[in-house]
Amino acid sequence: MTPWAERLAGVHGVLLDISGVLYDSGAGGGAAIAGSVEAVARLKQSRLKVRFCTNESQKSRGELVGLLRRLGFDISEGEVTAPAPAACQILKERGLRPHLLIHDGVRSEFNDIDISNPNCVVIADAGEGFSYQNMNKAFQVLMELENPVLISLGKGRYYKEASGLMLDVGAYMKALEYACGVEAEVVGKPSPEFFKSALRAIRVEAHQAIMIGDDIMGDVGGAQQCGMRALQVRTGKFRDSSGVPLEASQSQVSPAAKSRWGAWSRLA
């Protein structure tokens, strides 16, 4: 067997990150990464089960899928595991009424959630919505609670838009954690529960699955901790300065196979 074939022996399912792997978000909705439309098509025609596993929290699943379909991807809403719906399930199960510090684009996912008299804060990638005033309001809500609960949709440090690197929700999560003396509950990658729900949806065991993403902590480290294999693409937030990706040198995870699209699309 070739080194690639050995590495991928026994893989039955593929989890695909979206932002920075399939496309770079940005002005006008963003642009598909070269080769990605074809790679997804090839994967879906193969024997492998495919699920899209994203931390996207600026858009509803409907909006995200609409955008990706316009860019040429074969994808439907039912194939996407995303943090907002997962958070809504947790809020309902625990009787939590959130103060929402989120992007307007994802607000519709929370349409059937009671947001009166909040007893927790949900923070997501609010982009320009991370004003001082909005952050301060979330802080004040938490400080008023006897048992403050902070739920964060992902904990990414940054992501890449066409115009450059952009601060992600993790930075603002850390700000609130420090100010309020609380620890956030993360819904989304790298939370094991989140990966497991994506695997359940395609009925594949962790040891039979591979996660493909651009984030060494959120995608690669998180998947490895769940017993999955993982592969980091050299697109999106991957940074190749002096041969060492910035995040790899700072993370605790073992180095993962690094790949460009040409390489990992050979999976299929």
Next chain:
Amino acid sequence: MTPWAERLAGVHGVLLDISGVLYDSGAGGGAAIAGSVEAVARLKQSRLKVRFCTNESQKSRGELVGLLRRLGFDISEGEVTAPAPAACQILKERGLRPHLLIHDGVRSEFNDIDISNPNCVVIADAGEGFSYQNMNKAFQVLMELENPVLISLGKGRYYKEASGLMLDVGAYMKALEYACGVEAEVVGKPSPEFFKSALRAIRVEAHQAIMIGDDIMGDVGGAQQCGMRALQVRTGKFRDSSGVPLEASQSQVSPAAKSRWGAWSRLA
């Protein structure tokens, strides 16, 4: 001797925090805390040496002193140890050219600093200036640097304005630390260098001095780590829920004497 006299035996100098101790900032400049004008006057008429030791970084020293004088305090610019001048000294010594994420009110303190082609970021309590756009710019500057240097004027979690608790610079410092994978250099309380410079200004040894503040970490913990005594007032950000101040229960410092103004003004 009374318990108070015992606790204060050998004290020759007093470092006074300003915000939350002498006054609460807020609309129209803020308001003096009841009893504080008289307490400062009594201290300055006593045998004790007095220095004001503040993390105020929204205002220049000139503006701050002007405000306090209008509120009735006996204070001059030369009696104030503040982070912005201390940071300027460090920038000059190390040939650092900062990208400034600061409040317009303190910008004049940096008038003679070269800010072209930045090789570090200085962050201070920018208030409304902590927009997503401004935070992202500071993040991008740091990510472009081979050896990123982040200098933070204080690391406070929050402070109190007349309208309520407000997020302080420490929260935003943590956000940038996490996003960029760096550790900030703190200029201001609780940095030992900062306390020492205040003590040098009144020629008092640490063991002969007492710090009076409302912040259990920045004021009390920091001073104790420098070998000073410390006293926490029950004003400003002090929180008395169920008798336990929120921050005291979360901090590593030993419990400090707690006092209202009436108590600590007996010092003199």
